[in-house]
Amino acid sequence: MRPPQTVAVLGAGSWGTTFAKIAADSGDSRGVQVRVWARRPEAAEEINATRRNSRYLGDIQLPANLQATDDVAEALNGAQLVVLAVPAQTLRAQLREFKSLVPKDAIILSLMKGLEVGTDARMSQVIAEELEWPQDRIAVLSGPNLAMEIAREEPTASVVACSSIETAGWIASACTTPYFRPYTNTDVIGTEIGGIVKNVIALAVGICEGKQMGDNTKASVMTRGLAETTRLAVALGGKSETLFGLSGMGDLIATCSSSLSRNHTAGRLLAQGLTLDEVTGKMQQTAEGIKSAQAVLDRAIQLGVYMPITENVVAVLQGVISVDELGPRLLARELKAEGVHAP
Ligand SMILES: NC(=O)c1ccc[n+]([C@@H]2O[C@H](COP(=O)([O-])OP(=O)(O)OC[C@H]3O[C@@H](n4cnc5c(N)ncnc54)[C@H](O)[C@@H]3O)[C@@H](O)[C@H]2O)c1
Numbered sequence: 453m454r455p456p457q458t459v460a461v462l463g464a465g466s467w468g469t470t471f472a473k474i475a476a477d478s479g480d481s482r483g484v485q486v487r488v489w490a491r492r493p494e495a496a497e498e499i500n501a502t503r504r505n506s507r508y509l510g511d512i513q514l515p516a517n518l519q520a521t522d523d524v525a526e527a528l529n530g531a532q533l534v535v536l537a538v539p540a541q542t543l544r545a546q547l548r549e550f551k552s553l554v555p556k557d558a559i560i561l562s563l564m565k566g567l568e569v570g571t572d573a574r575m576s577q578v579i580a581e582e583l584e585w586p587q588d589r590i591a592v593l594s595g596p597n598l599a600m601e602i603a604r605e606e607p608t609a610s611v612v613a614c615s616s617i618e619t620a621g622w623i624a625s626a627c628t629t630p631y632f633r634p635y636t637n638t639d640v641i642g643t644e645i646g647g648i649v650k651n652v653i654a655l656a657v658g659i660c661e662g663k664q665m666g667d668n669t670k671a672s673v674m675t676r677g678l679a680e681t682t683r684l685a686v687a688l689g690g691k692s693e694t695l696f697g698l699s700g701m702g703d704l705i706a707t708c709s710s711s712l713s714r715n716h717t718a719g720r721l722l723a724q725g726l727t728l729d730e731v732t733g734k735m736q737q738t739a740e741g742i743k744s745a746q747a748v749l750d751r752a753i754q755l756g757v758y759m760p761i762t763e764n765v766v767a768v769l770q771g772v773i774s775v776d777e778l779g780p781r782l783l784a785r786e787l788k789a790e791g792v793h794a795p
């Protein structure tokens with residue numbers, strides 16, 4: 453199948469704009485047009501007039517075959533690939549609003565890494581429900597993909613997951629550049645869960661960092677975080693091997709190591725004594741782990757999956773325990789065998 457000629461990206465935040473740049477750079481020689489929908493008219497105007505989205509990407513220059521609009525109908529008109537990059541908790545309401553405008557033969561790609569509060573649904577499930585779209589035309593992209601590094605064209609890899617490997621390959625062909633290398637797989641559940649739970653683990657690692665704990669502590673939290681992420685993914689029907697790939701371990705390492713990560717930053721700020729409201733007010737960007745943590749824990753409890761780091765991060769976010777109690781509570785638990793699937 454020929455790669456798409458027309459790509460719509462809904463959401464002109466840091467990742468939506470960066471992915472639009474990837475798709476535009478990838479398709480430049482094929483005459484591909486990328487249209488980004490921005491909620492704020494001034495953001496669309498700035499992109500079209502100056503080739504910049506300064507609020508999210510500073511001085512990064514955007515390619516000429518990337519246009520922005522605040523009119524969602526214009527963005528979606530004739531799009532063969534529709535890319536969704538809005539905050540996870542707003543997706544369902546937005547799909548209800550835009551549903552009639554999505555071209556019926558389009559393939560949908562989710563860039564989002566959140567779990568819906570209340571339903572505990574993954575973003576691909578919300579898309580399938582609201583658009584009544586077949587699974588083989590819904591894909592997700594996830595991996596160690598800090599937007600700002602990619603916008604600067606620092607090389608990275610990622611994963612496109614879809615139940616149809618042909619669809620995944622078609623999307624990969626539309627977002628391959630000298631600085632962005634997408635792999636494909638068919639494990640949508642494992643790929644999404646890796647991206648969702650690493651945000652919760654990054655909050656915990658950010659707290660460790662804010663409390664001046666060392667690399668041993670952070671490595672221990674990351675490794676055991678990957679173990680509980682894998683348990684949840686497998687209980688939901690995902691494959692453990694996915695969690696040891698780019699969308700699991702790769703993304704966990706990037707997010708937990710980088711001061712560019714909003715989730716890591718939120719953890720650091722909490723450790724410095726800011727309240728949750730102060731943290732969200734200060735950041736002004738989406739840190740999905742803050743809202744998704746409770747949904748992850750709810751899902752784990754329903755399935756009988758033990759997720760002690762997530763459980764304690766939720767307790768911190770709810771103000772049930774202080775940031776200083778997080779470490780002692782994790783270390784005071786009963787000793788056990790190391791394996792990922794040990795009870
Ligand atoms: N930034 C990254 O490095 C990165 C990388 C990979 C995945 N992601 C994921 O992509 C998704 C989008 O993240 P982002 O970094 O682009 O977020 P962002 O906070 O930078 O931007 C969010 C965008 O959504 C828009 N938006 C639309 N409706 C909204 C509403 N009702 N409320 C608030 N904002 C609304 C905002 O105006 C903004 O343009 C998240 O799920 C995130 O986890 C982000």
Ligand SMILES: O=P(O)(O)OC[C@H](O)CO
Pocket residue numbers: 565595596597598599651654703706707712713714715716738739740
């Ligand atoms: O800034 P964060 O914490 O949302 O992380 C961004 C990406 O998900 C990293 O892959």
